[in-house]
Amino acid sequence: MTESTKILQVRDLVKFFPVRKSFVESLRGGETSVVHAIDGVTFDIAKGEIFGLAGESGSGKTTVLRSVLMLIPPTSGSILYEGTDLTKLGRKEMKQFRTKLQVVFQDPYESVNPRMTVFDIVSEGLFINNMVASTEEAIAKVTQALKDVQMVPPEQYLFRYPHELSGGQRQRVAIARALVLSPDLILADEPVSMLDVSIRAEVLNVLLSVKQKRGISILFVTHDLALSKDVCDNLAIMYLGIIVEMGRPEELVNKPYHPYTQALIAAVPVPDPMAPKVKVLAKGEIPTNVSPPSGCRYHTRCPIAKQICTEKVPLLEEISPGHWAACHFWSEAYGMYKSGEMKEFEQEIKV
Amino acid sequence: MSQKTVLQVENLRMYYNTTEGDVRAVDGLNFEVAEGEVLGIVGESGCGKSSMAQTLMKLLPSNGKIKQGRVVVDGIDITNMHDGEIRRKIRWSKIAMIPQGAMNSLNPVFKVGDQISEVLRVHKGISKKEAMRNSKALLQLVGVDPRRAVYYPHEFSGGMKQRAMIAMSLALTPSVLIADEPTTALDVIVQAGIIRLLLALRKEFGMSIILITHDLALVAQMSDTIAIMYAGEFVEYGRAQQVYGTTLHPYTLGLLGAFADISGPKKKLISIPGSPPDLLNPPSGCRFNPRCPYAKDLCREKPPVLEDAGEGHLVACHFWKNIYEQRMEGPK
Numbered sequence: 001m002t003e004s005t006k007i008l009q010v011r012d013l014v015k016f017f018p019v020r021k022s023f024v025e026s027l028r029g030g031e032t033s034v035v036h037a038i039d040g041v042t043f044d045i046a047k048g049e050i051f052g053l054a055g056e057s058g059s060g061k062t063t064v065l066r067s068v069l070m071l072i073p074p075t076s077g078s079i080l081y082e083g084t085d086l087t088k089l090g091r092k093e094m095k096q097f098r099t100k101l102q103v104v105f106q107d108p109y110e111s112v113n114p115r116m117t118v119f120d121i122v123s124e125g126l127f128i129n130n131m132v133a134s135t136e137e138a139i140a141k142v143t144q145a146l147k148d149v150q151m152v153p154p155e156q157y158l159f160r161y162p163h164e165l166s167g168g169q170r171q172r173v174a175i176a177r178a179l180v181l182s183p184d185l186i187l188a189d190e191p192v193s194m195l196d197v198s199i200r201a202e203v204l205n206v207l208l209s210v211k212q213k214r215g216i217s218i219l220f221v222t223h224d225l226a227l228s229k230d231v232c233d234n235l236a237i238m239y240l241g242i243i244v245e246m247g248r249p250e251e252l253v254n255k256p257y258h259p260y261t262q263a264l265i266a267a268v269p270v271p272d273p274m275a276p277k278v279k280v281l282a283k284g285e286i287p288t289n290v291s292p293p294s295g296c297r298y299h300t301r302c303p304i305a306k307q308i309c310t311e312k313v314p315l316l317e318e319i320s321p322g323h324w325a326a327c328h329f330w331s332e333a334y335g336m337y338k339s340g341e342m343k344e345f346e347q348e349i350k351v
Numbered sequence: 352m353s354q355k356t357v358l359q360v361e362n363l364r365m366y367y368n369t370t371e372g373d374v375r376a377v378d379g380l381n382f383e384v385a386e387g388e389v390l391g392i393v394g395e396s397g398c399g400k401s402s403m404a405q406t407l408m409k410l411l412p413s414n415g416k417i418k419q420g421r422v423v424v425d426g427i428d429i430t431n432m433h434d435g436e437i438r439r440k441i442r443w444s445k446i447a448m449i450p451q452g453a454m455n456s457l458n459p460v461f462k463v464g465d466q467i468s469e470v471l472r473v474h475k476g477i478s479k480k481e482a483m484r485n486s487k488a489l490l491q492l493v494g495v496d497p498r499r500a501v502y503y504p505h506e507f508s509g510g511m512k513q514r515a516m517i518a519m520s521l522a523l524t525p526s527v528l529i530a531d532e533p534t535t536a537l538d539v540i541v542q543a544g545i546i547r548l549l550l551a552l553r554k555e556f557g558m559s560i561i562l563i564t565h566d567l568a569l570v571a572q573m574s575d576t577i578a579i580m581y582a583g584e585f586v587e588y589g590r591a592q593q594v595y596g597t598t599l600h601p602y603t604l605g606l607l608g609a610f611a612d613i614s615g616p617k618k619k620l621i622s623i624p625g626s627p628p629d630l631l632n633p634p635s636g637c638r639f640n641p642r643c644p645y646a647k648d649l650c651r652e653k654p655p656v657l658e659d660a661g662e663g664h665l666v667a668c669h670f671w672k673n674i675y676e677q678r679m680e681g682p683k
Contacts, residue, residue, distance in 0.1 A: 056538040166626040196395040197565055201609040201622035208619075223538065226568070226613035230620055250617055267543035269568035270614045271607065273591035277550075277572055278543040285508055285541070346547070 006080075007185055007217045008045040008068065013038055013077035015063050019290060036289045037063040039241040040077075042316070045185070045234075048215040050207070052232030052249065054222055054264075058286055059238040061221045065187050068219065069101055070094055081185075099129050102178035106190040108170035112162045112177075119158045122146070122177045129181065145180040148213070149173070149206045168199035172206055179210060186210070187219045192227070204231055225268050229253055234322075237261050240289050240297045243316060247323035255334065257325035259302045262337045280345045281337075296328065303343035304333055357526045357559050358384040358407075358446070363420035365406045373418075374630045376402035378583035380420075381657075384527060387557045389550075391574030391591070393567060393606070397627050399583040400563045401451060404529050407561075408448050409437050425526055443474060447525040451532045451563075453516040457504040463515050464490070464500025470522045489518040493548060510541035517548065524556060531563045546572055567610045571595060579603045582628050582638040585657060589664035599666040599675055601643045637669070645674055 016034040038060040045051040053061040067074045070086050079086040081097060089097070105111040112121050122145055123138045125131075132138040139158070146154035149172040162170055171191060178186050188207065192200040208231065210216050222228050228235050229249040236246040237260065245258040256262045263281035270276075282301040287293055296314050299305040308328055316326040327333060336342045363380045366373040376399040384390050394400045405411050407422055409429060421430045424445045429437060450456050458466060467489060468482035477485075487497035493514040495507075504512060513533065520528055530549065534542040550573060553560055564570055570577055570591075577594045579587040579602060587600040598604050605623040612618075625642040628634055634641050640650040649669050657665040660672075668674070 056540070168622075168626070196627075197567070197606055198395060198609050198623035199626065201620035204620055205622065224611065225539070226611035229613060230611045230617055253613060263540055265613065267539045268613045269543075269546070269566075269572040271568040271571045271595070271610055271612050272614070273571045273574070273595050275571070275614060278546055280540060280543050280547060282540050285510065286538075345544075 005046050006044045007047045007082060008219075009078075009080040010041060010043050010064070010068065011078045011080070013041045013064065013067060013079065014075045015060075015067055015072065016075045033290050036241050036292050038067070038074075039292070041238075041241070041243055043236055043243065043246065045217050045219060047184075047217055048211060049233040050211055050218040050220050050231055052220045052222060052228040052235040053238060054225055054228050054235060055238035056223065056286060058240070058289065060241040060289075061238050062189055063241075064238075065103075065189055065219060065221050069103060069187060099125070099131070099181040100184050102181060102183040102186050104171070104174050104178055104186060104188040104191050107194050108167055108174050109194070111174055112170055114162050117159045117161055118142075118146070118165075118173055121162075121173060122180050125177065125181050131181065141180055142176070145176040146173075148179055148210060149176045150202070150209075151176070166199070167195050168202050171195065171203050175203070175206055175210070179214075179216075182214075183216060185217045185219065187221075189221045190223065191220075193222070193224070200227075207231070225253070225264055237264065240286065240292050242297060242326070243324075244298065244327070245323075245325045246316070251323055255323070256337065257319060257323070257330035257334050258298075258327045259304060259333045259337075259342070260298050261325075262333065262342065263301075266342075281342050283345050296326075298327075303345075304329055304336065354385040354387060356383045357386050357425055358561075359421070359423040360407070361421045361423075363403075363406065363422065364418040365402060365411070366416060366418050367402075367412075368414045368416060369631070372631055375583050375633060376415075376630055377406055378630075378633075380585060382578065382585070382588070384559045384561065386526070386559060387553065388576060389553060389560045389562060389574045391562045391564065391570035391577045392580055393564060393570050393577065394580035395565055395627055397630070398580045399630070400580050401531055403580075404448060404531050404561070404563055407527075407529060408442060408446060409434070410448075443470060443520075443525060444523040445525055446527045446529065447520040447523070448529040448531065449513075449516050449520050449533050452536070453533065454509050454512040454536065456516060457507075457512055459504050462501050462503055463507065467500075467515070467519045467522060470519055474523055485522070486518075489522060490515065492521070493518045493552075494544070508541075509537055510544065513537060513541075513545055514548065517545075517552075521552065521556075525558060527559045527561065529561045529563065532565070533562070534566075534569060535564075542569075549573065567606060568612070579606070582633055583630055584638065584667065585665070586639065586667045587665065588657065589662075593662070593664040597664070597675070599660055599664070599671045600639075600668050601645050601674060602639050604674075604678075605642075637667075645670055 015038045017037055019033045055061050066072045068079055119142055122142045126138050143154040151157050151172055192203050232249050235249040236243045239260050245261045256265055266279040266281045269278050287300055293300045295311045296309045299309040314326045314328045316324050318324050360380055360382050365377040366375050392400050429441055464486045467486035471482040471485050487500050491497045495511050495514050534545050562573055574591050577591050578585045581602050587603050608621040623642050636652050637650040637655050640646040655667045655669045657667045660666050
């Protein structure tokens with residue numbers, strides 16, 4: 001792929017948050033510890049693709065999303081949006097990019113103002129950015145955006161308040177609010193995790209049709225691997241602030257190279273009573289990212305960790321075209337996973 | 352399975368009285384749970400599944416009234432039992448619940464071990480020391496280091512809090528454990544650990560579990576029997592293989608079509624149009640008819656009853672036979 005097909009290129013993105021010290025601690029001096037929320041993340045989003053970021057809570061996926069929006073300026077690294085490095089821009093210069101990068105939040109019950117009508121919510125950005133000259137023009141644009149999110153007939157919804165809408169409709173209003181500014185990239189933070197199963201699909205299909213019809217790219221942050229397989233074109237798995245594996249989702253699910261990806265997939269239940277039961281292939285719980293483990297961050301939980309894993313950081317390398325993994329022993333791990341030899345951390349019941 | 356029945360629910364109706372009328376949250380449920388059986392109840396938010404759990408536990412808010420029906424636990428009819436008696440004889444000891452959002456159900460100002468001990472001391476009247484010893488054993492049982500008994504809830508991770516709640520619910524070895532969304536808000540690897548723990552406990556103690564969830568995959572993994580609930584009623588009921596293998600009700604079909612499956616090929620998810628009905632004025636006839644792609648006039652007029660489609664597989668749909676044959680003949 002040539003560079004021009006990329007809408008967003010994130011390079012070595014790092015974000016540390018200082019841990020606040022108590023008064024006594026600050027008198028004692030010493031170094032301030034930091035939370036390594038993201039620690040060197042590199043990925044590209046092509047034009048018109050849905051790029052998924054998946055991981056457990058605390059993996060840094062939402063921090064990546066917020067950094068890309070420059071809502072929290074990254075510690076280091078670069079975010080190239082069509083060649084412009086957003087991290088180098090001042091607040092005023094950033095403003096012209098704000099309409100191009102739009103966000104859809106997780107909870108549609110919190111992210112739309114209950115005292116504004118659908119029209120007010122969707123049109124607010126148009127007026128703020130002086131994108132319309134008259135109310136008539138705004139109504140026309142809002143109507144079109146509502147049509148795009150399949151809220152038809154739009155006239156019926158224009159002057160309703162959020163409490164008159166279902167959860168799925170609210171989330172579609174939130175998408176319309178993003179769409180009306182004709183963005184190139186939508187950043188969606190767990191857009192369906194608060195919604196019921198039967199309604200999830202309607203919101204996802206709106207996102208998919210927006211991508212197809214308008215060629216908008218989407219950064220899709222999720223914790224649901226099964227869902228990301230059906231939605232995303234490319235998927236990155238994050239663990240403790242780094243990307244451990246990246247590729248096409250069907251490929252990751254069928255050929256997971258990294259032991260962490262394997263543990264995630266083995267833990268996802270399948271909606272079929274005859275399917276094999278879930279397995280726990282990771283030891284213990286996710287460590288703190290104040291002082292992340294040395295070497296490979298996953299070595300404390302990895303069933304096949306060796307000496308070198310505690311010392312040397314594995315790099316994200318392209319193992320087959322478009323499929324990247326960061327593990328010293330990916331070949332061995334994949335073989336053991338496929339043959340079912342990977343160690344399970346079974347719950348022992350001692351009475 | 353010809354095991355002992357530990358829970359019988361007969362024609363249970365529970366309505367909430369509101370100023371606008373009765374909200375028919377639980378509207379005529381019949382089921383039995385055998386010893387050691389896992390019954391999964393699946394439904395969307397607002398279908399009455401949590402209200403049903405609260406009815407079984409007799410933990411209803413003041414406007415929640417049992418209108419009709421019986422709940423029999425271990426041969427004891429608890430429908431009209433007084434609060435005090437329920438507390439002494441039934442709750443925790445016969446039927447226990449892991450509440451929804453169990454992670455936030457621990458009291459933040461008491462140590463976890465003390466909170467488990469409290470259950471034991473109040474119900475068994477044992478000494479503080481002995482209760483603490485039992486609490487530590489319970490924590491060990493659910494896979495939490497017993498030395499953590501002296502920690503406060505904020506020092507526990509989400510998964511550990513959930514395990515502590517499970518330990519507490521097991522304190523008096525109940526016959527029936529109600530798990531209301533036991534893994535929502537947990538990460539997937541932690542969830543897998545909890546699923547395996549609950550299954551292992553079931554095997555070890557032979558207790559019955561009623562699993563309440565919206566997650567079709569979770570319920571398939573854990574349940575022997577599955578009930579699909581919609582607008583206060585069961586629309587399909589049967590052994591797990593029956594419900595997933597030969598799905599009969601259009602609502603169940605809709606849910607499965609909308610649910611992402613990690614094991615299958617990439618598919619387009621299909622939503623069910625519309626949204627769940629208002630239980631204040633549920634639609635006439637079949638409650639699913641406004642959202643059903645197969646609905647006909649009869650569905651708007653006459654409510655279907657649960658009928659046996661063969662080998663105990665129950666379905667409440669006028670046209671289940673036609674729909675099933677239609678699906679078997681041609682591609683969807």
